[in-house]
Amino acid sequence: MTERETVATAPGKPAETAAIDRRLVPPMVLGSVLNPINSTIIAVALVPIGAALGASPAQTAWLVSALYLATALGQPVVGRLIDLFGPRRLFLASTSLVGVAGVVGTLAPDLGTLIAARVVLGFGTCAGYPAAMALLRAEARRTGQGSPAGVLTLLAVANQTVAVIGPLLGGLLTGLGGWRSTFALNIPLSLLAVTLGALRLPKQLPKQLPEDLSKDLSKDLPKQEKQERSSDAPGPLHRIDLPGMALFAALLLSLLLFLMHPHADRWYLPPLTLAAAVAFTVRERRAAHPFIDVKVLGGNTPLLATYARALAAYVVAYAFLYGFAQWTEEGFGLSPLQAGLVQAPTFLVGIGVSVLAGRRGGIRAMLLTGAVGQIAACLLMLALGGHSPLWELLVLAVVFGIPQGANGLALQNSVFLQSDPARTGSSAGLLRTFAYLGSMVAAAATAAAYGPHAGTAGMHQLAWIMLAAAVLFLLLTVFDRTLRGLRTPPASAR
Template identity: 35%
Template sequence: MSVLVKDSAGARQSRRIPIRVSGSVAAGSILQPLNSSMIAIAIVGIAAQFGSSSGIAWVISGLYIATAVAAPMAGRLGTLLGARRVYLGGLAIVSLGSIVGILAPTVGWLIFARVLIGIGTATQYPNAMTMIRGYAERHRAQPRSAITTLTVCSQATVSLGPTLGGLLVGAFGWHSIMWINLPVAALSAILVTRFARVGPARGTPVGHRQLLRKLDVVGALLLLVLISSTMLFLLSLTNDPTWWLIPLWMIALAAFVRRERRAEEPFIDVRALTRNRALSATLARTLLTYSAFYCVYFGVPQWLQYSRGMSATQAGLTMLPVAAVGALTTLIASRTYARHGARRTLAVGTGALLVGGLLLASVESSTAPILVLLMVAVVLGIPNGFNNIGNQNLVSSVTSLEEVGTAIGMYRTVQYIGANFAAVVLATTSGHVIGDDGLHRTGWFIAVVGTVLLVGVLISRNMGDRRRAHAR
């Protein structure tokens, strides 16, 4: 057995997944991060058109709730029906949601459009990861470089969203963040159809009843109730807390765990999650990371517009260093992970998050020169690449090919629970007026999260060399 593992590892080190394959499956994955972060710039114009009603908050949260629920289902569907087939179906849903958003006459229709986009964009990442892992298994190639490409497209581009959104909104209005999805989805569909023939297009043939059983629809519905009640409660904390959701959440959690422990084909294998401490720790770390992450990408652009009086275009350009540094550090982090493993990679990422939080907490941002703000933005771009590469490679290395799609779906789920938690944090730290004091409090929150994550990474026992070798 040890000889086989050694031979396989040597073969993987000598062969990489072609860029035509990794690039094609990664292309569509930029849709989710762009749609999640461009809204930070566009929301000011949306509120101006539809009014600053409570429904505006759901324009942001609707996408996150839909993505959080749909991501595990998308990974599971990809395993059953074929990853490429589900991937392309998601692109069609994104296109439909974008058209609805462009034509939306009311904020309710706009929320519906964002939900459709959230469902559609949930399919790309887990199924791209499944296709990458499938190719690596069949051709004995190392998946690390392909995961880096996927990470740059699906995660580092989050920080590009405010810049691109600022340029689009400044030139064409907020509707432009909807129609930009159409050419991206079309191009991605062409590339995946042409180059990503990396496995069976239709998955394993199953009948309708067998499909429902394998999908564990009851477990999926319980997960929907669990995630929705969690997010609804978090969103209510800043106004009138809906305390009655707590017992509903507890009942849903107990029912979900009971169901998944007994299900023949569980939607989320709770028993495996309990046994796989490395995966559980990675998901918990991801939740905290993205809570801080979205505080930056939601909070800073809005502060630049409201407090500094910048236009959408100016605010977006000020965030550009975050995007540029995030993309660069993703490439550096990939090499760091290959040479030194997850612990050092994540230590750099969490340490930079701590430093970035301290800078936000101390800079006198209303009077600081723009050069100072750009330097802070540079520091805030560093955590993105290192944390994403470290956590995503850990998820890939501690799960099997059959499990990775669902595991990555769960990774996305906790990511967007973190996004909603960030919205609550910003509403709490900013108060009724967006100003320096609120930005400083947000910075202290990010610094505390960075400290907790850094300590956790340094003392963790779930980042050994065995997993690093497997990831290669």
């Protein structure tokens, strides 16, 4: 009998002493970091890839955009399927695609094939994070923990740790085996994820709460979730909103394609985005089982504000990750490995900030700390130049670590507390979608600022764009009154 079964069935055992099933933690953590590790590992490989394949920074930016385009489309869709079918099957299918993408990328003969591999990789990493959040929701209910703060903090710290390893590992692999080795790494990662998922993820999430908890919590369940738990509710297949998913894909694809290259010759994309948005809203308001319940989402202003903050925060974060990394190589003259080492303090500090913030539990304080840290870092970027001493770059990396650790944890915990429990997977997927929208804006800003060469003048232009996004993030936080009472129990209390 597993720890999970022992806790759930032990006669007379108080529900509040139940513990999260530790067997679920390794696949949850590994699945959730597959996307971040592929985000960070390629940051220092873009210049070598461009040199090997004869591509400019604007062209290699597609390697970044392709991953996030696919994932931004796929995360909410896969998240909704996880809500309906459970995490196991979606997790196994998606993580298998990660291995396929690794093989294609390792053998890619040209930039087009490499971009295709990144698209497959994006879809392959879609299930990890929504699956982890859905599993945590189920475990929180089973154990009586409204918010498993310890595991939520662990997920954030794991992402920070991977972000530390990513640039360093990318530089090391590029130096030892060439940039292709950064794609080959996905093959063993995929095998490990599929193995852990097959061995440890439950075939079905429990449909019933423990008897002593169900009476207390059933009154708090949303109406739609009560209907979906009832015996006469339609099966999962009948609740798949394919038209809604298709319209959402058209909306997001047209928007992202314009954000990646906002030029006059693409004038038709914004009207197409608007038309798809109107059609999507009409469809979802009328659907019996909508893909995204716009009625509930539209009435959940705190969650919408969280998504807006995520968009602004990740414009800054990804512009620094990719744009600043390119400048350190081309504008400052560092090697890929050295560029990775310069960024390491950002993520090391981020780990420490996440751990400290997780122990305190205050979400508004985390967001304000992140906002101030972003603004300070952008101002420091504006003071850098090609002849700046190396220690100034390291100071900048340290300062950027503060928002790196505070914002990610605060946004993740906000979504867990603010979202409809019946749609935890799709809500978590939407958080990543807004983060990827931010990455697309960052990629477009980076390409526009640099052009054919990542010089100091372009880096300063990028810093001004980042500063505007950081100020917007601060305003969205300061004027959101709902954050005052929002907090997770301190992780140490668990």
